[in-house]
């Protein structure tokens with residue numbers, strides 16, 4: 001490899017002559033592909049190439065360092081680094097024998113030119129440590145170790161054992177291990193010495209540093225204590241006089257750990273080859289690094305990526321769609337079914353034939369070359385001229401992010417248009433650099449600035465006006481607010497929230513958008529936050545705190561911006577957008593959120609394909625699928641720019657499906673992705689029933705009726721919502737499994753649209769108090785606060801966070817102009 005890289009050059013210069021290299025140096029040398037340290041392959045390898053980059057493993061750097069030792073020891077052939085054998089010297093020093101001959105085992109360091117010895121200067125070593133720290137993460141262990149190495153490298157430094165005849169601390173660990181193995185005359189140990197040794201080994205077994213280092217030879221964390229225990233037994237059995245004396249002189253200290261560890265490594269390589277092989281293949285099969293290499297066809301293409309980057313209501317999607325419609329063929333990837341339907345309608349109405357594909361429906365338009373789909377459904381097999389991926393910042397979504405990442409990495413399209421805020425711009429730049437795609441950036445400004453009304457609604461819903469969208473963050477609050485507004489004013493309210501089917505949300509949206517309908521106020525959850533074009537004059541935040549399934553916390557700034565940005569869309573009745581809060585006390589937080597710059601995303605989501613999970617499963621016998629997913633989550637390793645998407649809900653379904661025998665692993669995997677509300681026992685029951693029938697190869701029945709009329713109370717409304725979700729799930733399954741197993745898909749579709757209609761009718765009449773799906777199990781913080789005029793509002797939690805906030809606005813101006 002040429003010396004172009006500064007790191008490589010530094011290392012090449014530094015690896016000159018010295019008997020022992022510290023681990024950091026050795027590792028640095030490997031990473032830089034330094035010929036003099038035995039890297040004959042000549043490639044510059046990033047840390048992640050061989051090391052686990054998951055945070056758990058960061059900075060421990062053992063994988064790369066010891067990989068060769070394991071490879072050669074386990075007969076995996078010579079490594080690409082050209083080292084046939086490596087061994088570790090005592091006290092954390094590493095010696096590498098590159099002569100590649102088993103006969104020379106146990107000899108100390110040789111450089112690749114076989115004689116010249118190499119060393120790094122102290123400064124260089126520190127520099128390398130810093131660079132490697134940057135690459136691999138800054139772990140305290142690594143820093144401590146580097147500090148220790150610096151000390152050990154100091155020629156003036158005398159170790160405690162130096163007073164002895166032979167300085168065991170600087171001996172080759174392989175020699176020591178062989179001496180131990182060959183010991184015939186065992187030393188008799190006093191009871192106190194035995195106790196001291198016990199302390200030392202206890203300290204070794206509980207050392208985070210040692211167990212991290214042991215990962216480098218594929219001794220897993222769960223096996224590490226057993227391995228140490230066996231090593232301890234072996235050590236006592238041998239009781240080599242010099243070694244024991246030396247170890248006792250060190251006592252339970254870091255020095256003792258550094259002395260013991262390389263001997264422990266030798267012991268493990270000899271004694272536990274099966275465990276090492278097993279753990280190694282487990283780790284390798286859970287490899288999620290370099291996701292861009294998963295799509296070789298897309299990599300073979302010369303793709304052009306256009307990033308439409310800007311705040312809400314700035315024309316990003318509009319412009320991307322223009323290019324989509326011009327193309328011979330194209331795909332639009334939507335974050336929501338509703339938005340996919342909107343684009344499907346819009347594009348067809350403009351004379352471009354376009355089909356629709358979501359998890360639940362497929363509307364195939366004859367002669368169409370365009371398709372609007374939900375991002376999870378997009379095919380990475382088709383070839384497109386233009387693809388649009390909307391709301392690209394969703395790559396960072398903890399649950400669904402993987403779908404956007406997959407689309408960006410895997411779509412086979414000549415041109416890919418990304419629409420999103422600036423939070424993932426740097427990430428997209430990085431990904432394009434890795435994939436080799438050309439990136440063009442188009443920056444947008446909001447058509448009209450968003451204006452904050454500083455007066456607020458002063459806590460009084462009487463102040464709601466026509467064109468307002470009141471945003472609340474729970475279904476319960478939405479109905480409370482609707483009830484209160486309709487009771488206290490002449491306004492009629494439409495509602496939009498997540499549990500409503502897209503058809504009903506759409507019906508409510510068009511009712512609100514229609515100036516001739518009597519519905520002039522919208523009460524909505526954050527479900528309005530993405531992409532929808534609504535005739536909203538003003539977004540009023542009923543509260544700015546949200547129950548996240550665990551606790552109530554302030555709504556994140558990015559979400560506040562997104563929702564507030566719904567006000568004043570270009571081309572709507574209200575092109576000038578306003579936003580405010582119900583309570584004066586929440587206003588500061590709203591202004592703070594709108595002013596906050598977009599926070600840069602550092603990691604985006606990934607989730608394994610079925611094939612990857614299947615490969616991983618090959619490592620285990622008789623492990624439940626739920627357990628398998630858990631183990632995958634624990635073992636998988638990712639590059640620093642990716643995280644594994646949360647899959648609690650998937651595990652919950654997997655757990656439930658354990659009761660169903662006869663499902664193949666692939667079937668289980670697919671069932672786990674069915675759209676089900678895991679907190680709704682009725683919906684879960686139906687999913688279980690579907691899986692049971694499917695596993696017995698029976699035609700899966702719907703076994704559910706439709707109520708005759710619209711809902712008369714909240715319980716009936718929730719029942720309708722659940723029934724729709726179950727039908728939607730049935731349709732989803734019919735598209736993801738063989739159609740003959742789900743023969744009633746058409747019927748389910750008809751039933752679902754009847755229920756959506758019933759829901760629409762029910763909402764127009766809804767004037768009842770909401771109930772909780774959890775049957776009254778509500779969090780204490782969520783307890784509403786009584787109001788004189790009959791409506792309730794949860795206590796403002798933003799206040800609790802006030803002290804933490806640094807932002808303190810001056811006296812609020814009448815209005816403030818901001819861009820969301």
Ligand SMILES: Nc1ncnc2c1ncn2[C@@H]1O[C@H](COP(=O)(O)OP(=O)(O)OP(=O)(O)O)[C@@H](O)[C@H]1O
Pocket residue numbers: 310311312313314315316317318319419530531532533565569570571
């Ligand atoms: N050049 C244009 N001519 C006419 N109408 C436009 C133009 N650009 C945008 N619009 C309209 O402005 C509205 C907002 O545009 P668009 O939906 O593209 O914004 P956006 O930046 O994607 O917003 P969001 O981030 O909320 O998705 C839409 O109704 C769109 O049709």
Ligand SMILES: [Mg+2]
Pocket residue numbers: 316317318390419531
């Ligand atoms: Mg958009």
